[in-house]
Amino acid sequence: MSTYHSRAAGRLMxxxxxxxLFLWMIVPLGLTIYFSFLHYNxxxxxxxxxxxxxxxxxxxxDPAFFTAIVNTLVIVVGVLIIxxxxxxxLALLLDQPMFGQGILRILVISPFFVMPxxxxxxxxxxxxxxxxxxxxxxxxxxxxxxxxxxxATPLLAIIIIVAWQWLPFATLILLTALQSLDEEQREAAEMxxxxxxxxxxxxxxxxxxxxxxxxxxxxxxxxxxxxxxxLVTTNGGPGxxxxxxxxxxxxxxxxxxxxxxxxxxxxxAVILANIVxxxxxxxxxxxxxx
Amino acid sequence: xxxxxxxxxxKKFGEVAVIPSIxxxxxxxxxxxxxxxxxxxxxxxxxxxxxLEDVTSxxxxxxxxxxxxxxxxxxxxxxxxxxxxxxxxxSVRANIAFPLKMAGMPKAEIxxxxxxxxxTLNLTDYLDRKPRQLSGGQRxxxxxxxxxxxxxxxxxxxxxxxxxxxxxxxxxxxxxxxxHQQLGATMIYVTHDQVEAMTMADKIVxxxxxxxxxxxxxxxxxxxxxxxxxxxxxxxxxxxxxxGQAAAAYGAATIGVRPEHIQxxxxxxxxxxxxxxxxxxxxxxxxHIHTEDLGTLTVRAGGYVDFxxxxxxxxxxxxxxxxxFDSDGRAIR
Numbered sequence: 001m002s003t004y005h006s007r008a009a010g011r012l013m014x015x016x017x018x019x020x021l022f023l024w025m026i027v028p029l030g031l032t033i034y035f036s037f038l039h040y041n042x043x044x045x046x047x048x049x050x051x052x053x054x055x056x057x058x059x060x061x062d063p064a065f066f067t068a069i070v071n072t073l074v075i076v077v078g079v080l081i082i083x084x085x086x087x088x089x090l091a092l093l094l095d096q097p098m099f100g101q102g103i104l105r106i107l108v109i110s111p112f113f114v115m116p117x118x119x120x121x122x123x124x125x126x127x128x129x130x131x132x133x134x135x136x137x138x139x140x141x142x143x144x145x146x147x148x149x150x151x152a153t154p155l156l157a158i159i160i161i162v163a164w165q166w167l168p169f170a171t172l173i174l175l176t177a178l179q180s181l182d183e184e185q186r187e188a189a190e191m192x193x194x195x196x197x198x199x200x201x202x203x204x205x206x207x208x209x210x211x212x213x214x215x216x217x218x219x220x221x222x223x224x225x226x227x228x229x230x231l232v233t234t235n236g237g238p239g240x241x242x243x244x245x246x247x248x249x250x251x252x253x254x255x256x257x258x259x260x261x262x263x264x265x266x267x268x269a270v271i272l273a274n275i276v277x278x279x280x281x282x283x284x285x286x287x288x289x290x
Numbered sequence: 291x292x293x294x295x296x297x298x299x300x301k302k303f304g305e306v307a308v309i310p311s312i313x314x315x316x317x318x319x320x321x322x323x324x325x326x327x328x329x330x331x332x333x334x335x336x337x338x339x340x341x342l343e344d345v346t347s348x349x350x351x352x353x354x355x356x357x358x359x360x361x362x363x364x365x366x367x368x369x370x371x372x373x374x375x376x377x378x379x380x381s382v383r384a385n386i387a388f389p390l391k392m393a394g395m396p397k398a399e400i401x402x403x404x405x406x407x408x409x410t411l412n413l414t415d416y417l418d419r420k421p422r423q424l425s426g427g428q429r430x431x432x433x434x435x436x437x438x439x440x441x442x443x444x445x446x447x448x449x450x451x452x453x454x455x456x457x458x459x460x461x462x463x464x465x466x467x468x469x470h471q472q473l474g475a476t477m478i479y480v481t482h483d484q485v486e487a488m489t490m491a492d493k494i495v496x497x498x499x500x501x502x503x504x505x506x507x508x509x510x511x512x513x514x515x516x517x518x519x520x521x522x523x524x525x526x527x528x529x530x531x532x533x534g535q536a537a538a539a540y541g542a543a544t545i546g547v548r549p550e551h552i553q554x555x556x557x558x559x560x561x562x563x564x565x566x567x568x569x570x571x572x573x574x575x576x577x578h579i580h581t582e583d584l585g586t587l588t589v590r591a592g593g594y595v596d597f598x599x600x601x602x603x604x605x606x607x608x609x610x611x612x613x614x615f616d617s618d619g620r621a622i623r
Binding site: 182184185187188189190191192193194195198202203206207209 | 340342361362363367368369371372373375376377378379380388389392393436440
């Protein structure tokens, strides 16, 4: 790519994919923004009228909106904490030489390959069901009142389900990072008199910093839009107790048939996601440099 | 403080005996070099002394006390690793201070000791840098700094210079030797480079396939190698080995003559040959001479020689400097 001609040719070659990707992004975004300024109800097709910012006003003053934002953040933060703490511990465990290590690693990774709807249904019907679930059975066998996870603590139930799905991902990334730690560094720390705990704090954790950053960034992107697990288990309820922003937009569009309001919600969600992204990059993106 | 004794130390990895059985005495304040070709078990031996590997049988005594089962941190040894093993996220200061911090020393005392070590090693200006901002030689010095702050009873070096370029290696070699004089501490140094061994050691331990071939001062090993392996390993260029009739004439199965102990002349010598490749180093010239019945011999001559490739040459070995070996490869004295 040194000469003027080869640079120009290079640009020409990548142009189709760049244009395609740009259209792929801009057309849905443009349409969403356009719809968000319309009164557009699916039950009355053909009656779309321009309403200005009314959709936004309606969506932002909806009492469910604030709950949805809080729920979204609680899910993101909760799952992140569980997956990173659990992931570090599991990675440390899996890094130990032991019998059946290969099979064990595959088993640990496997939840990641189960589709969200399937795993949510299994959790809902086989574990968290207050009558026939395994957790209820355990509680009953010890003489406790069974806990109705999805009715009493719906958000916690969803956090547990989503964390179970993402734990393998965090474990996998952290395990590979752990294995890239220079053996001589560990030995040097050992010679320097650092015990297992000090070695973990001063040598292992700083080494894992970059991997933890990657896990946080990637998971945040996906956790902001958790949807299938909520739809299959609680339907956002009871009330709006487990409704996050993605689910609220869905409810607006396909339960209340208000495409205009849902589009406004979508635009708001995009803006919020970008705010979170900027915030994250400012806060932890620094570890990715150098 | 600082004597190390190995008693019938044996190390097996599974069924493979890497070190069959070694007895060794390292005196206090000595600079001992373990030298040998790669895979001879010299690094393993050092790691056994450090406690990073467990001995299969035998005993390691440090300062007369049995340390065989002690964890590495309790042995009062420090080690400089081949890759330096600096902690990349810590500054130079934090790296050097780390062992003291782990020992729970008060902060003021740590600062004083780190400043001292930095002074000794010319690192004062770099204390706040990260290891990746340092050159190879500076990293090496930080690793040494981290080793000396603890004031250990002995230092262990695992091929510390192999990652440096040639001129830096010569310089660091000198610095380590100076450090040894300054601190007077016991040092055990592992290398595969016989030049490092010759220049730095008080005592060289030549290892081959996990066995000690010979222990002695550099000049002892050079002047009186105990067997063919040591004779071939110590000295550069390598000693010439001659078998057959020419050796039988001296009453040995094999005789060895160092390249520097052969005189060259145009005629009148006892061996004749043709000059092959000549290597001019300025001060010296190495002549590779093809002979009919002795194979190729290397001869070291002065910087100014008139022989070129293809010339016929006559060789005379220095009679007092011919090493004789029996059929088992042991030296005949």
